[in-house]
Each structure stands twice: as structure tokens, then as C-alpha cells.
Amino acid sequence: MANKTVVAVVMGSDSDLPVMESAIEVLADFGIAFETKVLSAHRSPEDTHRFASGAEERGLKVIIAGAGGAAHLAGVIASATTLPVIGVPMPTDRAGGIDSLLSTLQMPGGVPVATMGLGKSGARNAALLAVQILALSEKKLNTAFKEFKDAMRDGVREANEKVQKRLKGDGSDG
Amino acid sequence: MANKTVVAVVMGSDSDLPVMESAIEVLADFGIAFETKVLSAHRSPEDTHRFASGAEERGLKVIIAGAGGAAHLAGVIASATTLPVIGVPMPTDRAGGIDSLLSTLQMPGGVPVATMGLGKSGARNAALLAVQILALSEKKLNTAFKEFKDAMRDGVREANEKVQKRLKGDGSDG
Amino acid sequence: MANKTVVAVVMGSDSDLPVMESAIEVLADFGIAFETKVLSAHRSPEDTHRFASGAEERGLKVIIAGAGGAAHLAGVIASATTLPVIGVPMPTDRAGGIDSLLSTLQMPGGVPVATMGLGKSGARNAALLAVQILALSEKKLNTAFKEFKDAMRDGVREANEKVQKRLKGDGSDG
Amino acid sequence: MANKTVVAVVMGSDSDLPVMESAIEVLADFGIAFETKVLSAHRSPEDTHRFASGAEERGLKVIIAGAGGAAHLAGVIASATTLPVIGVPMPTDRAGGIDSLLSTLQMPGGVPVATMGLGKSGARNAALLAVQILALSEKKLNTAFKEFKDAMRDGVREANEKVQKRLKGDGSDG
Amino acid sequence: MANKTVVAVVMGSDSDLPVMESAIEVLADFGIAFETKVLSAHRSPEDTHRFASGAEERGLKVIIAGAGGAAHLAGVIASATTLPVIGVPMPTDRAGGIDSLLSTLQMPGGVPVATMGLGKSGARNAALLAVQILALSEKKLNTAFKEFKDAMRDGVREANEKVQKRLKGDGSDG
């Protein structure tokens, strides 16, 4: 991958990696050059600010940030850059992630964070949204995303056939 | 405004207009050409599908969709286009909008909706995210967004001065 | 089962099958001919629309749809058919299924979805509601449903006896 | 209206009438003969049981029940009849109606209640679901429901035009 | 235990027994004669009504009812008796028991259910409340309850000592 890094995948702790890998896989599949960072809005605020305020100049186009609990990471990054910031709320053991979700989503007017659903699906969708954004000015990605969408539909059709087979003889004629 | 329409602001009902006007104002302020549509995922599904599947070809770049309750509009549009879709959950009278929020946000892996906070702030942020996305390939918008961010900071400073004045004589030396 | 297929059991993913099998078993028990489909409101929207808009003509009477998260499947089907649509919210790992529940239930005026409780009990009840609806014009089903209701009552009585036995000697004279 | 009463609209208190009137209007519009009853699962349990257990014999086909708080009315009626029962959770002042919603929806396996969304939209949809159920064996209602669905779509189109007009000159070319 | 049965412990299903045994144990410990019943508000409504309306005449003083989901059992029993009814909301797998809790608690004015906390602690407390009620007219129980309260306090003191010991050498002088 010789092309320029355009997406950053940032997470509040290395314990978020198992979730954020769902984003990383998608970016790799689409051949998008990305970097990953562990940065904490609360434990390394200056590093985080330095990263965010320098991101555009370093050529980044989109920042994906995953954090849990009082999840300030995406918002703090959004406060220091004009790049689109995509937030992934981490599931949390106890409050089920509703804390992460509301802390990421309910941003004040003026500082948007594009919030995804909780957990792995959300991380995966964060990367796909990054692809959609980059595809606006990159024809090849646009074509790739369309193929991805077709493949997804075909996947549903295959699942349908699989279910038909499994149920044959159960009284279903489906 | 002679330039090409690049953003659509779609809403499930004309009763959503008072909220979605917060998006419309931002787009107008940034000089972005946009269209508005009332389309219902449930009451006019074919019109909605036709709109969404033809959006890219018609030159749109970003779709903002606001809906309430079992808010399927953003998701249904996202299912039929490869453009980035930004969802604005409408506040609802009874469940406080948590129904709109979860129905917009919790999309399955594969079909992202960039979800904003509830209501007017969310609508405003939806337009600002659209600006951020378009600014990636339009230098002039990028500059404008930076000015907007500076003005926002200055607004906080002015609010600070206003509060200082109001509290003078109250025992605060603020 | 030579009779005509009158109920469809649709699910958003084959991973929903373990829950939706509770519906399938009930339909089989009552001798109702049904079909099962995997269809996704978001990943195969056109297949879903085609299925829903053609359902009545194909002779279906009732459609049962199970989906999770931003669960749009039942609503999207209801938007494209005049048949009664019964929604089964899937439990989800993180938000406990409240997302599925509200996304299925809070439909706008004009497009009802008959929503069941979360998970297996809900799926079972979806099939029983289908039986109740079909029984309105099919005497035999009505009789069968009454027998089912009696058997259910007898089941409670047996459970009562079982508990009495288990507690004998515990100080209960129950 | 000389035809036979086939739907009952039951409510736990006469204070529920302003919400349940949304159901009543729809039934009247479709020319369906209905009766209304105030019955309380808790304050007049025997009247409620008598009503429910005799409903089928009296020729009723569908029962719509609205109640709030620990909303047991729909479930209690469903326990004593084999007819389809549609539940409308009443909004409540304090817990926002989530109590009504869960008390109506989360029925045990074996006793379905077709639950609608909260409040007036839910009441309206309850009546529409009744129409859909009755339309399965009454051609005229089926046609009427299709016309209703078309009119609803046209209503969205008109709302769209209204919004276009209101925004003309605002910078939208929508 | 030759004395007259004064408390009934009723549950909606025999699967509730592991929770309700916490109530049973307390009643046995206090030497209170009780009976246990499996009765379902929805699946055996007539048995339930018969039980409740005859309870007082049979000499019962207090009824404890545990149920989950759309937990109508306590309310339905309360509707048919003038005896104090104590409700125990069962934890549920998915909505965490908040459905059981609100369905039991939010009774309309006129029909109280003395609601306990979720699960085993709630079941235990239901029995203790029954003891407190019966102790109002039975001196011996009153004395026993006071001893129980003292023993509970002593239990806390012992737990305190246990913790002191465990932490000795950890830097605590506690």
C-alpha cells in the first residue's frame, strides 16, 4: 500500500482494539491507507489535541474515533479539527453502552460527530462511511463500494437459500 | 445560487420542517446548493426508493434525512444509495426521542447512517458535517468552515464577557 | 401439507432463525402452510420490496417479520402491502433489544405493525396471532386455538401440581 | 350503519377517550360497525372478564384495548378470548408511557397482544390493523384500504409541494 | 406446623420457583403457615380469579405474587380481593426486568400492589413484609422480627470483622 494515509482509526485504549479491528478490516479490504492510534481524551489530552489539530495538515481526510463510558474522544478530536469525525460508541459492561452512545452522539450545535451504532457493527460502518466519503472524489472507491453493496445483497440471498434448505421437511414450503 | 445541487435535506413529514430548518440555514449560510424533500419511508416508499436510488446520478453528494418515532427514513435511503447519509432523529412527544435515536443509529453492519444528536442541534450539525465532507474537495468551503469555527470560539468568549458583566457586584471577581 | 401458503415468516438474517423457529413450530403445529424468507430492509431492499408488494397477489394472508437493532424490516414490509404485518423485535446483545422494540413498534399513523414482545415468546405469539386472524374465517383453526388455550391452562395446573410436590415437606401445605 | 358490530374499542378509563377517538374515527371512516366500552382490568375485573369471554359469541371479530400505567387491560382481555386483541399503550405523565408500553407488549408466550405505538398514532394504527384483518375476508374493505394507502402517499406528495413553496426564495431549489 | 394457612405464595410459572423460594424460606423460618400456587393471569385466568376472590374466605391474610414480563399476576389478584397483595417482579433475560417492575408497580389509583425490588431480594422482602403485617396482631411474630433485625445487624458487624481480617497487612488499619 504505497498510497497516502487518509484515514486515522483512533481508540481510547488498546482494550478497544477487538472492536475497532472491524473498522480496520474494512479499510484494508478497500485498499485505503490508514493509521491507528491509541489516544485518550482524559489520560493523554495534549497528545490527543496535537494529533487532532495537526491531522488535516498531515493529509488525513477522515478520523474514526472509538471510546466508551463518558466517551469524549470523538468530540474532543472534533473540537480541534475541521475534518469529518466518525464516532464509534464502545459497549460497556454495566450500562450496556448507552453511556458511550449518548456521550458520543449528543454533541452541541457547531461540532458534529457522525455517530455509528454500538460496537463491532458500528466500527464496521464507521469505515464504510469513510469509504463513502472518500468515494465522492475517487471513482475507483465508488465502484468498489457498489460491488460491496451488491455482494451484501447476494449474501442475503445465499442466507435465504441456506435457511430454505435447513427448513425443508419442517412443513415449510418457503 | 447558480451552482449544482449537492445536498438533499429530506424529512418524513412537513411537521419536521421547524427542526430541519436548522440544517437548511447552515447550508444557505455556506452557499451550498441544496434541495428539500418530504418523503416517507412508510407512507410513500416507492417515491423514497426512486429518490434514493437516483440521487447519485442526479449529482447529489450528501443526503440529510430527518425522521421521528420508528425512524426508518435515513436507513431506507441508505439502503438504496452509495452516498453518505446523515440521520437526524426527531424529538418525539412521548418517548423523548429515544425511539427516533435508536431507530436511526443502530443500523446493521454494511449500511452506515451518520447519526446526529436529537433535534435542532442535530439538524444544524448534519449540515455542518455535510460542509466538512464537501470541504474535503472544495478549498473555499474548507476556509469557510475554519472561519466558522473561529467565530464559534469568539462567540463563547463574548458569552463569557457577558456573564462577567452580569455577575459584577454579585461577589464574583470572574 | 397440501394447502396454500398463507403465512410468511421473514427474518433479517439467518442468525435470527433460532428465535424465529418459535414461530415456525407454532404454525406447523396448527397445520398452517407457510414460507420462510431471509430478506433485509437494508441489505436487499429491492428483494424486500418485491416480496412485500407481491405478497397479497401470491395468496399470503399474514406476514411475520423479525429483525433487530434499527429494526426496519416489519415497517418496510408494511409500507408495501395491505396485509397485516406482525413484528418480532430481536433481542440484541448490547442495548438489550430496546432498540429493536422501539424501531418496530413506534410506527407513524397510517402504517401499523402488530408488535410482539422481545425474542422467542414474541416469535411464538406472532404465530399465534396469525392463527387467531386466520381463525376468524376458518372454523377449524378456531376450534384448534380453543383447544390450545385449554391445553395451556392445563399446563399451568400441572405446573402447580409439580410445585406442590416439590415443596411437600418444606413446611408448605400448598 | 345497519351492519353487525365487529370491532370493540375498549378503554380503561373515560380519560383515555381523547386518545382512543383516533381509533374510533378510522373505524367510522371505513364504515365498520363498532362498539365502545369503558372497562377496567383492575377496577371492574368481572365486567371485563364477562365482556371478553362473551365477545366472540356476540359476533365481535377484533378487540382494541387502550390502557396506561401497569396496563393490564389488553392482556386480561386476551386471556379470556380467542379473538385477536390489539393493545394501545396510553402515554402517561411521568414515566412517558414506557410503563404502558412494556405492560402491554411483553406478554408471555401463548397469549399475544398486537401492540401499537404510544398514544394517538397507536390508536389510529390499531383501527387500521383491524381494517386489514377484516379486509382479509371482505373485498370492499381491502379496496378501501388500498385507496387509503394511495391517499396517504398523495398526502406526502402534497406536503412535499407545500414545503417546496414555503422554501422558495430561501436558497433551496428543492 | 399445625396453624392455619395465612399467606399464599403465587407465581406465574414453575420457572419462577428458584426466585420465589427466597420468600418460602423466610416464611418457613418464621413458622408461618403458607401455601404455594402456580397460577397465570393470562394462561389460567379463571383459576386465578377463583383463587383470588375466595382467598379471604379461606382464611388467607396476605398474598405474595411473583411474575415477569408484562407481569399482570399481582394486579389481577389485587383486582379480585381486598387482602393486601405483595408483588415480586421477576428478572427477565432481555429487558433486565424493568418490564416486570413497571407492570407490577404502576397500578391505577384504587388497586394497590405492594411492590418489592427485583428478584430474590424482592422475594425475600415480600415474605418479611408479610411477617411485619401479621406481626401487627401477633405478638410472637413481632418479637421474632425484632430478633431477626438484631441478627441482621450482627451479621453486618461480623462481615465488618471479616473484612478487617482479610485486609490486615494490606496497609489498612481499618
Next chain:
Amino acid sequence: MANKTVVAVVMGSDSDLPVMESAIEVLADFGIAFETKVLSAHRSPEDTHRFASGAEERGLKVIIAGAGGAAHLAGVIASATTLPVIGVPMPTDRAGGIDSLLSTLQMPGGVPVATMGLGKSGARNAALLAVQILALSEKKLNTAFKEFKDAMRDGVREANEKVQKRLKGDGSDG
């Protein structure tokens, strides 16, 4: 009212009086001698403890306690008496009273609080539960409660007739 005070209605603040008056009215209606107290678990803890620990000796039989927010009043009283304590969670402006509700209800095993629903209905039911408890050993109250229950049923029947009249001519034959 020459008889001995047997019920105390305690509230955390005089601002709770409008809600707690619903309890007071019921007690007055049934001719039960009661006292009212403003006592705060947090702001007058020693007065509260003195009240609770001396309650039984002063002849009280039942204590009703209403409080809001982190509603500790009922629990704190229950910790210092062996009398039955009935808790009324006050509605709160912001969290809708769910804070009051859970703080009152989720008591640890060993210290029951008989929790009522939120607000005025809950306060009314608290008094009715007190009546039910006292009626166990006072025949006259038992008779009065039965009359109350009959009157309540008759009230529903009258509401039913009122609704019939209001809807006459609306297409309902109700």
C-alpha cells in the same frame, strides 16, 4: 376522630404535600386516625431516626413515606422500625421520577419497603394498602374497603355510560 393515631404520613419536604394529600384524603375518608410529618432522611436524620424508632411504641401500625430523587426516606425509616413501611416515589422534574422509584424500591434483602407507583395514584394506593392492612384485624374497615371496591366498579360503569352517551350519533352503537 377520637380513636388512636395508627398511621403516619411522612414526607421529605412540604413541597411533597400536594402529592401526599391523595393519601391523606383516603385515610380521612376511611376514618383512620393519622398524623403527618415533614422529616428528611438527609437534612434532619436524627429527627427521622427518633421518629422511626419510637413509632411502634407510640402506637403507630403503618408508616407511609413519600420522597423524591435519591429517595432514602422510606428506606431509612424502614431501617429503624419493625412496622410495615409503604414508600411513595415522588415524580421529579427531570429524570421523570425513575430515580425516586428505584431509590425507594430496590431495597436490600432484609428491609422491605412496600413501594407504590409514582405520584398521586401511588399516594392514594399507599393509604388504601394501609387500610387493607388495618382491615385484617378490624372488621369495620374490611366492610368499608369492600364498599369502596364496589363503588369503584360502579364508577367504571358510570364512565362507560358517559362515554356511550358522548359517542351516540358518531357511528358507534357501543
Next chain:
Amino acid sequence: MANKTVVAVVMGSDSDLPVMESAIEVLADFGIAFETKVLSAHRSPEDTHRFASGAEERGLKVIIAGAGGAAHLAGVIASATTLPVIGVPMPTDRAGGIDSLLSTLQMPGGVPVATMGLGKSGARNAALLAVQILALSEKKLNTAFKEFKDAMRDGVREANEKVQKRLKGDGSDG
């Protein structure tokens, strides 16, 4: 007030002033020198960071921060200072403030925010906690706080007397 400023009352917007004035009044009553600031974690992040990281050197001892929605202000300040930070979650129109509450409270291990209840009571308590902290090393404040606590208890006693008077003649002997 000639003494040194030791407390800062910071708020995210001047619209938060009506709530935060409850803190200001308490500080003024106790004669504590304070300053007030409008600072936004998202709209003026650098000003906020500068304020927080210089706070200790400027002689501040405690920082009170109020913010709403995705309320990051207290957490962002806590990340940049070693002073105790007290967070006041602002009530919000739509999600009832639960978003503010969880965003302020659920901080990661390592960066505490002393979170108060929602709104005016919370703001008032924030100032009182600041007083308690300062009182640890200032005898005069400790005495003042004790007097405050006694006055609060006396206030409850007066409220009690007020209620007694109001109810005299209502059948209460309270």
C-alpha cells in the same frame, strides 16, 4: 471580598447561568471568593485547556463545571489539572438530562469527576462540596458549614410545623 479566588464556576454556555447561579449563591453566602467563566470543551477547546492547565498555579483550589448533552466540559478540565473537579449535569429538553449525567459521570479510571445530581440542586450541592473541601483546612468554613447544616434541619422542622397547621381540622392530629 478581599480574599484570594479559590473556586471557579465554569459553564459551557451562558444559557447555563440560571442553573449555575445556584452554585454562585452558595459560594457568596459562605464568603468564598470565586470566579465564573464561560468555556466550551467543544467550541473553545484551547481556551478551556489553557484555563484548566493554569488553574492550580493561579491559586484555584476547586473547579465546578456545568455542561449539558454530550457534557465533556468537566472531564476535559479534569484531564488538564490535578485540582478536584466537580461536575454539574445540565438538564436537557429532550433526553431529560440522562445524556448530561452519564457523559459527566462515567469517567475512565484515573480521571475522577465528582458528579452532582441534575440541575439546580446539583449546582447548589457542587458549591457545598467545594465548601466542605475548603473547610478541611479552614476552621471558619467548617464552623459555617455546621451552622448551615443545623439551619437546614431547623428548616425541615419549620416545614413540619407549617404542614401541621395547614392540615389542622382536616382530620389529622399530626
Next chain:
Amino acid sequence: MANKTVVAVVMGSDSDLPVMESAIEVLADFGIAFETKVLSAHRSPEDTHRFASGAEERGLKVIIAGAGGAAHLAGVIASATTLPVIGVPMPTDRAGGIDSLLSTLQMPGGVPVATMGLGKSGARNAALLAVQILALSEKKLNTAFKEFKDAMRDGVREANEKVQKRLKGDGSDG
């Protein structure tokens, strides 16, 4: 540790110890002398009151209290002392700890409890807040806390490097 005990770590039950040990470890690490107590607001109210009202005289400076469910412990202690009280809401099996959280946090104006997040992180932060408070008048602790903050930042940097290494070869250049 020869120095005077200044912090108490109190918990409602010895089953809370695994959570509260996160507080104990921090205090030990900072060399702060502390004591631990098992005290129950409900099961040993008099012991609790005695502890709280005597705490200041015994030389304590800060009290940390952890409890779950209807978590009254921190509030009850705060009602009887003028020392700062820090509350740690225990996670609970069923309602996910939201009961503990609201019962600890939503204190009435006048009696602050500095509430931490749920569970172990909250317990850890409680101890760190105690350190911050004590550091206001103890230079050595202030220095130690600054070192702790630096170490925490370094920990994030190390986690970042760890993640970089793990992802090397995965297509990331991060």
C-alpha cells in the same frame, strides 16, 4: 504507615469488597492511611450513624462509601457529617446499576455526595479524588498525583506503541 488515618472506605456488604479494593489499592499506593468498614444504612443504621457523626472528631478527612441497589449508604453518611463524602455506585445484576447510580447521585440540595462512575473505575476514581482533596494541603501528595498523571499519559503512549506493533503487516502504517 505510621501516619494518621484520614480516609475511610465504607461498603454496604462484604460482597462489595472486590469492587472497593480498587479504591484501597490507590490509597495504599499513595501512602494514605485509611480504614475500611462494612456498614449498612439499612441493616445497621445506628452503627452507621455513629460512625458518620464521629468521623470528623476521629480525624477523618474524606469518606468513600460504596453501595448498590437502593444505595442509601453514601447519602446517609453525608447526612451525619460535614466531611466530603464520595459515593461509588455498585453494579447490580439486574438493573445494570442504574438503580445504584441514581440512588447515590440524585441527592437533595444541601447534602452533596460526590458521585463516581459505576464499579471498579468508580472505586478507583473515588480514591483518586480523595488524593486530590488531601493534596490541596499536602504538597507531597500533590507532587505524587502529578507523577501519577504523567505515568498515566505514558501508559497510553505505551499502549499506542503496542497496538502499532500488533498491527504491523496488517496494511496499517499507523
